[in-house]
Amino acid sequence: MERDGVERLLGAAGVDSRRLRHALTLLCDGRWWSLADLVRETATSRRTVEELLRELRTEREGDRFRLPPAHWPDFQDLLALAPPPEDPVQHLVAHYEPALERLRELVAKAPRPRHALDHVPATPETVLRRALLLGARFWLPGARLLCVGDHDLTSVAVKLVHPETDVTVVDVDDRILAYIDEQRLGIHTRWADLRLGLPASARDHDLAVTDPPYTPEGVGLFVARALEGLTENGRVLLAYGASERTPALALKVQNALSALNVAFEAIYPDFNRYFGAEAIGSAADLYILRPTTKTAPAVRSRLSQLTTAIYTHGPQSVESGPAPAPGHAEPRPTPASMAESATRLSSAGEADLLVGEWPATLPQPRVKLATWLGKPYAASVERVAIAVPPGLEAALPRLLLATRAPHVEVHLAGPYDIPSALDPVYSFTESGAMLTATRRPRPEAPQAQILRRILDSGHAKLANTWREALIAVAATHDVTLTKNEARALIREAAPWAGDLTPLDAPLHRLTTLPSAIGTTLRSLPADGDSGVSNPHGGNSGP
Template sequence: MERLLDAAGAESRRLRHALTLLCDGQWWTLADLVRASATSRRTIETLLRELRLEQDGDRLRVPLTHTPDYQDLLAVAPPPEDPVAHLVPHYAHALERLTESIAGAPRARHVLDHVSATPDTVLRRALLLGARFWLPGTRLLCVGDHDLTSLAVKLVHPEADVTVVDIDERILAYIDDQDLGVRTRWADLRLGLPASARDHDLALTDPPYTPEGAGLFVARAVEGLTDDGRVLLAYGASERTPMLAFKVQQALSELNLTYEAIYPDFNRYLGAEAIGSAADLYILRPTTKTRPAVTSRLSRLTTAIYTQGPQSVETSQNALTAPHTPSPAPALPLDFDPDLLVGDWPKDLRQPRVKLSTWLAKPYAAAADRVAIAVPPGLETALPRLLLATRAGHVRVLGTDLPPLPDVLAAVYKLSTDAGSLDAVRLPPPDGEAPSVLRRILDHGHAKLANTWREALIAVARAQGATLTKNEARTLIREAAPWSDDLTPLEAPLHRLAALPSAVAATISALTTTT
């Protein structure tokens, strides 16, 4: 053991801390020991091989009779405490609620690099935000929130204004179910940030731990900030792989951000043992050169940003180096002559074209009636929004593993699928007041949902020979759908779109009663 610690030199502090834990008389699982010491599993396993241990199932410790042998090797002082640890005991109620919420959250999806932070961690994030910044009235943007930090912030600082953007529909629905006043928006950050997710004072993100993932998520976080905002970033790497941390920090440096603080090992996780189940917490401040750098970074669309799954950086690099790699651009079907191409298509095609991100960001200027959309692997979850982004009469979508579409789209399109393709033919305007209002909302995917809804209600009242003011229409909408302010159909999570038909029907019923 002495030879192992001597060889580690100054870095033996981690090993000595783990040894101290093993000698304190408690039983430890390997996962708990990794997390408590913030040391990678491989390093802890190296330590355990040099010890004579007793075991109780999957738990272990140094026998009590042997602990005196190691007293001269222990780290007597614990690692430096984080700046808000002393506040945690005062928020036992919040910690209890967060523990229940995290336990009941949707299961992690490894293809999205999900690893849950501990309840204690998300509480301390909220406490640190309040200790460093004034949160009442402050706007916080969570760029991805599988950890449910948004809930912790609302529990501790209910007067904060919190918005979450995430690609995982399950997480968005779960956060809304908690009824804490968090706004949710759907977004694939590779394609853009919702218009309603801008002008925030603070942003917090725990991104995929690749240079591509961290660079993209932080760039989107900056995009969602005011000029004097801050980004809080959780990022960690194993003590064995400093080059990985260097590459991520290079990606951050390219965004011309300044580091205001780094809290080592602030974040702890239920998993991620390869990096010690821990990550540092960075506080980053944009400079005058940050926004041009962000614009440059976001102009380079990279679909592979994760560490695992088909959209991992490694998988993408292997595909690029493999011989005879096919082009991702699809062939245009012979039976379909589009006016416009969306996505990546062969360069020899004559039709005008537009990027997927541009298509989702704003209505396309050309009056295209027939549109062909190429959906590359990894971006299939954007399909409902790609269809809502147009008023074309016929849309042909090409892609592999296209997901089932939400039922609400049946109000707009007649849908048919074939191997690797989907046809969406726009239906004629429907009969009936509620179907007409719903259709009008869905036909204006880039417009604020509540504004379109309001004007449609006023038109229905006028057709009934009645008068409805804008304020009266807004009141009806807020009573039926209090979540509908300031978001567009493209930004709305699918569970909100699914609730839209009944909410529209409720406003029509209330309108009829009122008039």
């Protein structure tokens, strides 16, 4: 009898059987349910729901199923007569239907998830409820919110519901940053690979939200960076979930959080729901974490032990282990791979400086990738060799903009599509997985001069370099331009510039930078009444 099998499952689950009873209740409500919807609605792992379904004789309609009405009376005494407790802001959702409709559209059109970055999109209702919870628990007018990664578009939800909040997003995925900027909601976007650092412009926030990779390494890193971006009295809202079948994994993650010396102010079970992640019930809890006086040193300690393997999939998954440095032999090397390793070593041997992980046998001075991006290298060097491990390719444009060396060789795991934003600075040649970048001569045209000056100053604030270059160009045309006047022209042409550096700038900002520079040149005060004569020099390229 199918009831016997259901009772065995419920008995084995004990007090946690409410999940299964909730699923059984839904199957007896007359509606047709897909497996994915049933998993998400009950926040129960796919494996557990499948076990329940195997004990039931359901009827099917395509990929959906339900219990036949004639069987409902057999299970009435086993049902959960009340659903699980609602989250603290569910009652507010009905008052924000226009915002929810907008979010449904935006989530549907968002860039496709990247498996290697552990992207699993949250539902529109989830990101709306995150925004509502922030407003219900904290005072948001004038507050500064940092989204540490934002494939879910929580930043957009917050600006739709609380437009007076100052919101900044840091993300490694340039597609996400461009998509958020397309919405024109006044959100500040910053590129960052959190394994390599947090931009200076992403500090001193009141609140932070993050939905990181669900490994102890990923959660520990993202929360540490979120704490690094907070003021002393800030809070971190963390989405993290594990299957009800794997409490040991949840313990590992919570131990990683405890090591940061944060207080757990609240945990809202199953607050977040997802399109996918069925192994954990398409759901995750929402933690509210508060730093203590012991948090800052714990964060520094955590960040001093960085590992690049933080994901559950792809080349930087925890299971993959560290990538070998260029020149190190792979297991069972082929003659072709041995020859390529020899070529890389020979090429790197001609460099004055090595950036990244290289064999200890090479004698040159070396710099870590994070240090290279974090501050300018003090000495002038002619040739630089950079090793970019698989999974960190998004950092390549920034690694190249971090130096003024005339020759840079980049050693990659495979072919790479070079973004056009680098064309004003470098010409490129490719040989297999090695990319050689040669610095172009300084341009003559005013617009190209300003662009090149900005891109040559990767660690400096973009707007400051732009201001000084604009003043210099104006002076060559006998036009006096004050710093305040130059700042005003830049704010008008590029309100996004602010305290951004070229290394923090999303690629789409660097791509449109020449046009914005041209706007400031055309807006220069005139030596007569009609503006500076031919400020572009007829050429906007290098």
